[in-house]
Amino acid sequence: MSKNVKTAEDRLIERDRMRFVKNSACSNLCYLALLFNVFYFVLLYRQDVANYYYNIQIGASIIYNLVFMLIVFMSSESVKHYHKNYSYVLLVVGLMQIVRIFVMPTRAHNATVVVEEVTKVVMDNWTYTKAVIYLGVSAAALIYSAVLNYTRCTALEAHVKSLGEKA
Amino acid sequence: MAELSLQHIDKIYDNNVQAVFDFNLDVKDGELIVLVGPSGCGKSTTLRMVAGLEDISNGHLLLDGKDITQTPAKDRDMAMVFQNYALYGHMTIYENMAFSLTLRKENPNVIHKKVLAAAEILGLTSQLNKKPAQLSGGQRQRVAMGRSIVRNPKVFLFDEPLSNLDAKLRGATRREILLLHKRLQATMLYVTHDQTEALTLADRIVCMSMGHVQQVGTPLELYDSPDNVFVASFIGLPPMNFYDVKVVGNELQGNGIKVALTPEEKKTLAGYEGKEITLGVRPENFTEGEGFKVSVTNNENLGMNTLVYGTGEGGVKVTAKLKGWKNYKVGDTASFGILRKHFFDKETTNAIRGDK
Numbered sequence: 001m002s003k004n005v006k007t008a009e010d011r012l013i014e015r016d017r018m019r020f021v022k023n024s025a026c027s028n029l030c031y032l033a034l035l036f037n038v039f040y041f042v043l044l045y046r047q048d049v050a051n052y053y054y055n056i057q058i059g060a061s062i063i064y065n066l067v068f069m070l071i072v073f074m075s076s077e078s079v080k081h082y083h084k085n086y087s088y089v090l091l092v093v094g095l096m097q098i099v100r101i102f103v104m105p106t107r108a109h110n111a112t113v114v115v116e117e118v119t120k121v122v123m124d125n126w127t128y129t130k131a132v133i134y135l136g137v138s139a140a141a142l143i144y145s146a147v148l149n150y151t152r153c154t155a156l157e158a159h160v161k162s163l164g165e166k167a
Numbered sequence: 168m169a170e171l172s173l174q175h176i177d178k179i180y181d182n183n184v185q186a187v188f189d190f191n192l193d194v195k196d197g198e199l200i201v202l203v204g205p206s207g208c209g210k211s212t213t214l215r216m217v218a219g220l221e222d223i224s225n226g227h228l229l230l231d232g233k234d235i236t237q238t239p240a241k242d243r244d245m246a247m248v249f250q251n252y253a254l255y256g257h258m259t260i261y262e263n264m265a266f267s268l269t270l271r272k273e274n275p276n277v278i279h280k281k282v283l284a285a286a287e288i289l290g291l292t293s294q295l296n297k298k299p300a301q302l303s304g305g306q307r308q309r310v311a312m313g314r315s316i317v318r319n320p321k322v323f324l325f326d327e328p329l330s331n332l333d334a335k336l337r338g339a340t341r342r343e344i345l346l347l348h349k350r351l352q353a354t355m356l357y358v359t360h361d362q363t364e365a366l367t368l369a370d371r372i373v374c375m376s377m378g379h380v381q382q383v384g385t386p387l388e389l390y391d392s393p394d395n396v397f398v399a400s401f402i403g404l405p406p407m408n409f410y411d412v413k414v415v416g417n418e419l420q421g422n423g424i425k426v427a428l429t430p431e432e433k434k435t436l437a438g439y440e441g442k443e444i445t446l447g448v449r450p451e452n453f454t455e456g457e458g459f460k461v462s463v464t465n466n467e468n469l470g471m472n473t474l475v476y477g478t479g480e481g482g483v484k485v486t487a488k489l490k491g492w493k494n495y496k497v498g499d500t501a502s503f504g505i506l507r508k509h510f511f512d513k514e515t516t517n518a519i520r521g522d523k
Binding site: 010 | 296
């Protein structure tokens with residue numbers, strides 16, 4: 001039998017382990033999403049976006065970033081302890097990351113702005129690609145974390161219920 | 168299977184202070200050995216040398232016949248339980264117990280099985296998700312033991328594990344350690360300065376003083392046939408009474424003391440006619456009757472027993488542990504007979520056992 005083939009007992013022990021071991025995988029995925037979000041906004045604000053967007057949009061994006069990071073951090077702590085409802089929160093903020101690709105980066109991509117009579121490209125191809133990658137990875141991490149947490153929480157609930165029935 | 172052999176072990180520190188002198192001991196598989204002695208006698212140093220936390224200056228340490236004198240602590244396959252538990256405060260009990268196995272990168276499922284099994288043995292199953300700060304001292308010490316059990320070591324080492332617990336908890340945890348030993352049948356070395364722990368736990372006791380082994384034997388041997396004055400005085404509570412006496416004919420005579428010898432005792436002291444010896448009498452070997460006449464200085468009722476303290480002729484001090492509830496008043500005259508005597512050579516302080 002291959003070493004990687006899991007027996008029914010292995011799966012049962014894995015479920016039982018969840019009673020005592022923190023859901024680190026989901027939590028770490030949230031941190032990964034946070035990290036790539038940081039990469040994204042550092043990249044974005046290094047561009048000349050202030051001359052292209054209205055200031056209120058910049059302000060809104062900064063506030064969204066702060067709120068996003070707060071929510072993801074709180075969710076990371078909650079999923080660590082198998083809180084099922086935070087799967088929905090992570091799913092929503094994950095989808096929002098995808099939406100964000102079409103808000104600033106896509107609109108800034110190859111757009112030009114005239115600053116002191118010089119025409120500048122707000123976001124070149126390479127920068128745009130990086131921004132999409134950062135937001136994409138961040139979104140993927142959050143959505144995967146949401147799905148994984150939901151699956152694990154459901155399995156744990158069923159396992160605990162079965163233990164209760166046995167007892 | 169784990170047999171431990173300590174052969175001519177010395178511990179000499181860099182400042183030339185010698186803490187342990189020529190320590191010899193063979194520990195059988197599954198045996199619980201208790202190292203007992205007053206503070207500074209070298210018992211913890213000996214344990215730390217066995218664990219590999221201290222270098223062995225001279226001698227050899229063998230585990231199952233293999234010389235491990237120079238083997239690093241991590242490779243000795245021994246687990247140590249400390250007085251202060253040494254638990255990680257930020258980890259749950261489960262994580263604390265699993266920690267050493269996680270470091271060894273063992274399969275998480277195997278770790279889980281081992282932790283649950285150890286928790287079941289120690290009655291910690293319902294506490295696994297708690298942090299150490301949420302547990303009582305006794306429970307924390309059980310966690311420390313659990314952390315050792317999951318490793319399945321060849322030898323368990325306990326360094327005064329009950330010293331931080333209150334008296335009631337100490338008794339309960341002591342019984343748990345005994346049950347644990349019976350269940351695991353593991354080789355254990357246990358250090359304590361508490362003779363009650365030593366007498367109740369040990370298969371054999373090693374009594375130490377000033378870095379020297381004074382006696383190795385079963386608890387009964389140490390209590391009933393102490394090899395010397397030190398062991399006689401250390402084992403037993405209250406301690407043994409000692410009197411300087413001279414062997415004169417069929418009796419022992421001393422300052423205010425005159426005790427008759429039985430023919431057997433006379434035979435034991437055959438070579439000591441006219442010489443001074445030390446007479447030892449355990450408090451519980453005194454009984455109300457003809458013999459020592461003392462003026463009572465204190466009467467302590469312990470429920471089942473009464474401790475009577477008195478002073479005899481010539482200022483001889485007597486501590487007697489009498490059965491039942493007694494009501495001596497200070498200044499009363501009490502008379503005690505002796506049920507059992509111990510004799511010690513005055514010069515060497517060794518026990519006199521005659522030709523036996």
